[in-house]
Amino acid sequence: MFSTTSLGLGMSAATLELLGDAFSVIQTSLGDGHGNPSDSEPTRVPMPGLQRTMPSKAVSAAVAENTVLPMFSDVFVVSLPSRADRRADMERIRQAVPLFNFSFFDATPADDRRISVIYDTVKQTRETYTTSSSTAPTFLWPEDASALSHSPLGQAGADRWATAALATETAALSTSTQTASYDTHLDPFPRAEPLTCASQNYVSGPPYSLALPPYQLLTRSKLACWHSHVAVLRAIAERDDGTDKVALILEDDIDVERDVEERLQSLWGELPEQWDMLFLGHCWSNESYHAALPHAHTSNKASSLHPSRAPKCTHAYAVTRAGARRLVEHLRYVPFAYSRALDQAYAWLVLSGRVRSYSVVPSLVVQRKVLSSDIDPGESGVGSHWRESLREGVF
Structure with missing residues (x-):
């Protein structure tokens, strides 16, 4: 059992303001939270709301009768400006798949100053919890985290970590950027102990050791990926014209x-009226775990739609505007923000019922893993061992 603690214990008002909203931890047990994969079953948190979203009751009659796929209001490709090789390949996809008429959204590089500030702030947040609790602390979600998904976002929580106003406070946070040197992935001989990825509702990850696999290491590249996706989610959430379009x-x-539009058109009418995320591609999870939604077009059924279980990888997902707001509200919540790889965060939000998500099975979009990875190079330099194939891809 964990002791109940408070972030404010022994902290100055300035530090509290710097870290963002105060938060509390709960007295419960979620398993060890360190040795298990991030999609481990939660102890007292329900699975995603299947009863709330079963299409037999929730699907809009208008949508059910008209399964014509609406054009995405926006299609963004998160990409580092320096990766001209990848952008050239994406142009081939644009030519082959008219549905993917995208705009490039410049990703945040791992050596960006804001990422160093975020890294230091995560480190200090964890140190504060460690000194104020003798056991592994967990956090409790605020009651309004989901209710705020229809409100203007404003600035809150981890949004403040990388603002210009934070620059003058950087020296007080940590000296790790001066006393440690990291590669964007991992320095094999670090002069300071690297951070590790938290899981479930834990604030910190397991103790660092050289034996930890790469997916448990919280590198600056993973923080940069989180920052990039939050930025594009915010852009989607703030383009509010009174409708809940899909990006x-x-x-x-x-x-x-190549037939992604045809397949999505056959599945679109199965979606309930209210949903947050739709994974067109996923990895490291059995996304057929939950039964497929009833399919109106039984002939030539190449794909099916399932309530998501714990999808990982962030290479292809759609969001409603309300869903984008809901994700931002969760991703900027101080004890959860930047605490793990982004796909681990998404998997936990889905598994614990915080967001309403669906997955297309099999994946319509896969990671190619033929060019060098900027986040997790793996042993081959192009990413993890997970591989998927397509029936008839562009490449």
């Missing part, structure tokens, strides 16, 4: 089924 977020290392 698509892609990464620049993908291949896609």
